[in-house]
Amino acid sequence: MRLFLNYALTLSIDSAWWLVDQTQTAAAMATSDVKLLGAWPSPFALRVHIALNIKSIDYECLEENLLAKSQLLLQSNPVHKKVPVLIHHDKPICESLAIVQYIDEAWSSAPSILPSDPYDRAVARFWAAYIDDKWFPWLNGVANAQGAEAKKAALDQVREGLVVLEEAFGKCSKGKDFFSGDRIGYVDIALGCFLGWVYVAEKRNDVKLLVEDKMPGLAAWANKFCEDGTVKDVMPDKDELLEFANMILEARAKLNASSNN
Ligand SMILES: N[C@@H](CCC(=O)N[C@@H](CS)C(=O)NCC(=O)O)C(=O)O
Secondary structure, rough: OOOOOOOOOOHHHHOOOOOOOOOOOOOOOOOOOOEEEOOOOOOOHHHHEEEHOOOOOOEEEOOOOOOOOOOOHHOOOOOOOOOOOOOOEEEEEHHHHHHHHHHHHOOOOOOOOOOOOHHHHHHHHHHHHHHHHHHHHHHHHHHHOHHHHHHHHHHEEEEHHHHHHHHHHHHHHHHOOEEEEOOOOHHHHHHOEEEEEEEEHHEEEEEEOOOOOOOOHHHHHHHHHHHHHOOOOOOOOOOHHHHHHHHHHHHHHHHHHHHHO
């Protein structure tokens, strides 16, 4: 089991890093013009992998240990100190959605990631912001919810958010496979990066979140997204993610229990 993220819990996931064996570090410095500072379970880093694949860009991925962040990461993202960071010609770009937009503009030849029409671009940005500002915190909230009632409420909220996204999918995709039409684009990347973590929440809570009869469009979209050539080789194995999440949440439970004693 390799690294990971401060994803679900403020304290515990961060503090569980010491448990995790680091197999490759950012210290293994790269020579490529395009470097990605990432961490394998990070959905935000996954966005950047997919965007680079869409543009067929060669790049070097430097795996960060988020419990012992490299100097390169600290210098490159001094404000947030988080992955992902893209380093292009020695210049860092931070924040996954800003990076995806940068990739689209810096390598402007097709395929495009954002729509060319200004209205469609604004709509795509709106949905990406909804995903990051509203829906993802709800998904994150599932792991933090204490007790059966709170857990159920958190899971219901995630499902309600997915119903909203099902409607958005219907409007944006216009009957095609992806939010962006025939190919994966901005909103596909913004949401698709979390599919592995949706699976983790489903398995850990023995529920279905992406319910096929309520969200037929999204359910079919999720399969197509995971099978796409730009995604399948960079998407973390979902059972490895599950194992990772179980380990981190157990570590949190132990920490909480010992701090309450
Ligand atoms: N809004 C950021 C979120 C990035 C993020 O939360 N990264 C996590 C890994 S998934 C991280 O680096 N956590 C380390 C920390 O918080 O110290 C983005 O979109 O890039």
